[in-house]
Amino acid sequence: MADTSLEPSSFWTQANALLRKNLTFQRRNMRTNVRLILFPFILILLLVNIQTLVNRELDKPSNRCGCTCVENNANGGCTRRVCGIEYSTLDQGTTCPIPSPPEWPPLLQIPAPQYRAVRTDFLSDADFPDGSCKNTGSCPATVLLTGINQTLGLGVAGNMFSSSSTLNSSDILYSLANNGLGSASKTELTNFLEPAFFSNEPVYDLQPQCAANSGFTFPLQLGSTEVQQEARCVQGLHLWRNSSTDINDELFKGYRKGNSERQINEIIAAYDFLNSNGSSYNVSIWYNSTYKNDTGNAPLALMRIPRSVNLVSNAYLQFLLGPATKMLFEFVKEMPKPATQVKLDFSSLLGPLFFTWVIIQLFPVVLASLVYEKQQNLRIMMKMHGLGDGPYWMISYAYFLVVSSIYMFGFVLFGSIVGIKFFTLNDYSIQFVFYFIYINLQIAVAFLAAAFFSNVKTATVLGYILVFGTGLLGGFLFQFFLQDTSFPKAWIIVMELYPGFSLYRGLYELGDYSFTGNAIGTDGMRWKNLSDSTNGMREILIIMFVEWLLVVIVAYYVDQVVSSGKGYLFFLENFRRKPSSSFRRPSLRRQESKVFVQMEKPDVAQEREKVEQLLLEPSASEAILCDDLKKVYPGRDGNPEKFAVRGLSLALSQGECFGMLGPNGAGKTSFINMMIGLIKPSSGTAYVQGLDIKKHMDGIYANMGVCPQHDLLWETLTGREHLLFYGRLKNLKGAALIQAVEESLKGVNLFYGGVADKQAGKYSGGMKRRLSVAISLIGDPKVVYMDEPSTGLDPASRNSLWNVVKRAKQNRAIILTTHSMEEAEHLCDRLGIFVDGSLQCIGNPKELKGRYGGSYVFTMTTSANHEEQVENLVRRLSPNANRIYQISGTQKFELPKNEVRIAEVFQAVEKAKSKFTVQAWGLADTTLEDVFIKVARSAQAFNVLS
Template sequence: MANSPHGPASFWTQANALLRKNLTFQKRNIGTNIRLILFPLVLCLLLAIIQVLIDRELDKPENKCGCTCTRTQGGQCQERVCGIEYSDVDQAPTCPIPNPPEWPPLLQVPAPQYRAVQTDVFPFSEFPNESCRRTGSCPVTMLFTGNNQTFGEILSGNMFTNTFSINNSDIVGSVASNVVGSESATELTNFLEPAFFSGLPIYNLQNQCTQNSTISIPIQRSNITSPQEVRCAQVLNIWRNSSSEVNNELYQGYRRANTERQINEIVAAYDLLDSNRNNLNVSIWYNSTQANDTGFGSIGLVRVPRSVNLVSSAFLQFLLGPGTKMIFEFVKEMPKPETPINFDLSSVLGALFFSWVILQLFTVVLTSLVYEKQEKLRIMMKMHGLGDGPYWIISYGYFLAVSAIYMLCFVIFGSLIGLKFFTLNDYSIQFVFYFIYINLQISLAFLSASMFSNVKTATVIANIGVFGTGLLGGFLFQYFVQDTSFPGAWIVVMELYPGFALYRGLYEFAQSSFNGDTLGTNGMRWGDLNDSTNGMKEVLIIMLVEWVMVLFVAYYVDQVLSSGKSPLFFLKGFQRKSSSSFRKPSIQRQGSKVFVQMEKPDVIQEREKVEQLLLEPTTSHAIICDDLKKVYPGRDGNPEKFAVRGLSLALPRGECFGMLGPNGAGKTSFINMMIGLTKPTSGTAFVQGLDIRNDMDGIYTSMGVCPQHDLLWGTLTGREHLLFYGRLKNLKGSALTQAVEESLKNVNLFHGGVADKQAKKYSGGMKRRLSVAISLIGDPSVVYMDEPSTGLDPASRKSLWNVVRRAKQDRAIILTTHSMEEAEILCDRLGIFVDGSLQCIGNPTELKARYGGSFVFTMTTSSDNESEVEKLVRQLSPNAKKVYHISGTQKFELPKDEIRIADVFRTVGTAKSNFPVFAWGLVNTTLEDVFIKVAQGAQAFNTLS
């Protein structure tokens, strides 16, 4: 196989060419890049500004620790004292508390309407009738089990008394000496016990309640004393035979209240295990369903200490008598300094907003890939030798670098302006998470690009996906993540969608930064990934596995769809290559029509030449087409379409072959098969000895193409286009520079700064000349030119013809054109193509001699003398044929063997004396006449057939 003098470009040479082109393209689109990076920066800045406004609002005096004026003078406050005793519930969290208040220990007690009663769920006789809920008199239930029922019943009886005593001099202390509980939700701290500030009653748990069992006690709230209602709640101690029964009953007692809060109808349960007089061994189930859930994973304090104290005190009474009691005086918080009110907006909104920021990259990558596909730039690069390996390595690395820079700017800027979302969480975890996801996102974009052929469609659908994913994540997926009753397996299934995996990771970062900011601790660290409630580990694993799988599938789909390979291309080494065989003229059907291929002698001779070349391989012919056919299947009830019908053609080096034919004749279908855009239905072609069915990658290394429509990057200059394609053809250094300059000069794009203007500023003719220069750069052995002179002015066309004439000296060129003048000047041989078949083949002189054995006589007179003109022509040639007639102008074909030119001049001279002759002419047959004659004859035959 003879290649370009420079040899095929290596993998890294091709990669270097594409990388340089991409960097230049990126530099030209600096404005777009700036706008891209500004989006997350503006969003972060907006969050920072809103955060400042929120902080300023929270810093107002009415939102800080409460104060009171202790000394006034002249109506002006001279001295202010601040502290928790002057604060309301909302202000208290900000106060310094050197001596936290003491609160009686409480049990978590269900509200009367949620306490256990006899129902279908609890069909036990020990439970009261459901009617007690209407009167608010339902008892509170505690379950007991263990190995010794008698011992257990004694302990349960010792836990509660039948009286409620209050010492007015020590209200809190006397409340603590009793067993009290509350239905209120707890807070994160216990500086202010919600039971005494919620307006809800507290419950005194007793073995038996009297009729007048509701009292009011004075409680100090700030500097105001207000009554607190205390209601008696009877305790119902129930024994169960095993811990499994207790467990089932607790599970059945779990429910959701109409306020969407989680409720358990049972206060607590005790498993005394092997406890006896000498040993206290107990497991305690406690009610934590009313612990406050902030929505960010933080729960309030759990009222557990009292449950532990009750069983311990009951055991002491069992051992030492009823006068013995383990006193539990109070619970209190640790002292704390004054703290600001923290509300980190970036942590609250980060999962939603930042998912939009990151998903925006998907649209950028996808539209870039679809743009190359829509404008056929990918296939143009491929046809000039760019392999799939370099394309994937550089394109993937290019998008990865762009995405990494984008994310780096995003994180750095967010950190610099102080967003807790970034500053509190470990940067190494953020790096791993973002790195894995942008790789997954790029792989997904490559896969999605195979499904689109239009940039606008891809952009719209991608943007819908971006914003839809964020909204579904924020208002649906996050709800499932926060719902502890939702199966974790389904969460994992939902995270298989990459958008939800991204949202879950950002949500975990937001949780950690919110909690860290609220509690004054660090955000997420690597050790936190082992926490069962933290979903970051599973997200990282899912994204890593999907990255590898999606990248593999994307490459496979690209090879099958974009590169046109067989779905089993990876088994190519095990498949047998089909050999060429001779083919006899065949009968073809199209709908109800039958076509019998009646080939002309010159076409048959060309077919026989091809068969001989296939039997005796030689390197003298660059292109050999062997019975090449292309049939498009019928659709919507239409018959199948024969675009190319068994074309056989042999093209040696140094020859320019011109393909002529009317629109729709099949010329472009033939070119598309030769350059690998479509696969032949049957037959094949050999380019430099390589089969177009299996070896297009090798053919591309020595092929140049000037497509019918200019395939150019609008932001690259003419010189940059040629540098890129020259590098793909393995030109380097001074040889590359010289080849580019010569190409620019040959197509008249060198002077006047035209070479360094962006292609989008070129006129149509300048773009056409650049496309021709691209097809010839790097000395390809085979060149296809599809109407190369379209849109050129006469001077540029003549210059282009000179370029093609020089280029064909050492290469094979196939050229399609509608210009007969161009075909006659450039082409060594011509083939006229009609309805997918080659009708004739030969050099222009042969064709004119073969199909043009006549002169064309034209005369223009007045309308009254038209009959005299026709008589005159009949005298010259009885077999003359009128081919044109309009308003006194008539055109005739005169067989050459019937006339002499001198007779024509003599007859016209005589006619001028008889009637006025305005104009007349006698010309030999032109190539255009041959073309029309052959095309009309072939179409008429097909119509009759």
């Protein structure tokens, strides 16, 4: 315990101390760190294994291009195999080489017979066919029409469905182009193989009327194989409506949702000819999107829309120029393509969800660490020993940033090593900028959120709910908004203001580019891609960067207001005049407290007058001055206000140890908490080394030591590491630091037997108390507060601790609370008895015993039938004696010292022994404990009466 006067530690000294402590703390929690780092590694390994299984499944023969043996050897084995689309199923066709794609007749999307529109209770128009046609499968397929010119509309519609013509076998596709062929089958992602020709269902031929046996078959060539396809006649029915609103209403009512058995009335298409006439062709077309591919991004060409457009366009041309004029749509044909391998990059597909969980899981880790320091009051403990907000923020933020950066670097590095396309295909510099900005934003949000939590478990649970909730909402809600091109971009930006959705959007973009790049064999995202209109990476980088700066500022402001207890406009204090180191003069409010002052005991009133006089002296040198300090807790649940401290005035000089005695709940701890900055006074104030506790606690902390009532220690740091940290905060360095730490450990009996290097979480309660005392005294603080420092100590350790405190008080002011009268008498120069928030008396132990203990305590034990004789004996010795205890023959009496001589007491007892049996007797002077009990009882009785 250094006795040299030290200057307050500098910014960088404080930063160095906190950094060393954090590094040590991190080393102690290595297992937790390993578990944290293993989580993304395990997840990546899981993705790799899933990708391997997916690749193995996709590479099965059933998914590869179909093959057949065209030449066998003598043993029946195959010597030559030929693979191609003609040997493949519909699912296999996409992997086959197609040097010369087949030509397919263009088809309409025609409802299956059971789903065609008929008259129902919700489609009641009389021109719809009767529902009985469904029993025979003869329902017509309906087209709805409207427009300004009904004559033109119906005329065009009359040319849409032509009668079956003779097929030209030499040019079958040209012949079929005159017919309105369609299918009820669902479209696929590609037209290499038209599913209508590979299903067991017929295609439908739309005609004005269907005669008996009006169907036909036609050949289709697939490689070397010819397929005979049946075409079955279906009546095409066109119905006129007065407006597009009527059509829209009927389409909506008849829409079939999924496999619903209720809404089954489907219509081929609807046409609004608008203002079309003989010189102007303008048409709006409704089409049925029920049959689009499940991926939701199939182009219109794959939904059989082009044939619908050609049908009405050809009919319009024939309406103007006659049936001989035709604009035929002969066939559709894909471009040639080489053989391809079925690929599915699982990591890019699931990366946005899984990697969101991986990255956001750092948030509850940082949040829990910050809240832990707040819950255990370790933050305020560090402040009370001189750690400023600037070094705390800089080191804590940098510490979490480095940890997060190492975590992310390992995550990306390991993913790249095992070949995850999500990492290897996208530009690493883009990934670095994206991850770096986000982890900074995440740390800033954790600092902001920590100000509103006081319990680690609550913060951790809510943090992990946020982790999984963000991933699930991103994957099953936000992603659909991103894919929906009709969703307003402004709302996307609003949603991205939530950092979790910004993270998900960035990962979604990276995953989309890597998925596409892997599928077509190109690179992933590059910087040039950020200028693409569909790329959202640039906007979220801007959003996150701006949000990061704003959140850091707001978090620091909230921390100063909520955690440090500063005013809402604390940042304006720099523009004010710097505080003087002298005491402020007392305000005129003292006139208002005269009634209260007159009720105080003379010694307490004298102390108050002393404080008032010292406040008027600019050169006052008292270490501590409490000026009418009060603390009132507001009433709750119908209970009245609780007065914890009632106008305390107290002056302590340097080198004085002041002891506060009082029963539990008297307000001692509330007084200490106000002095050390844990709580704010309700009124009044106190000055420590000339600085106001309401305004200048940061300056007070530099010269203050605290031993709180409850030990505020890091469970994983050793006793030596605690003292090294707090010693550095007090500007101890090098050999002086090592010496001070060793002396502190020896003074509190924690040096020998390896105890100093044992983690504090494994200390007994008494060992923790001794360490707390050593922390409060290291670095030569000028003012020390000790709240029941010897609680839980054995007698030997307690005496050793007393010797430490007695040596320490020589050049500093100490305020000590205790329930041990022996400790108070041994250590304290002056004592104050505190009852129900008020100071009842003040003085040194001898003065208090003389003032409140001017009597002897006489005790005698006899048989119960001699109690009256004992009482008569005492009355003869002292007429004003007061019996204070009586039970089973044992009685205690208070004898005023001015009425009794000790020799007379001995003589009276000797005479009494000759008359009756005296089992035991004693005469004792008043103890400090008697004084305490007497003062406490009288004060409590007065408070009850008042």
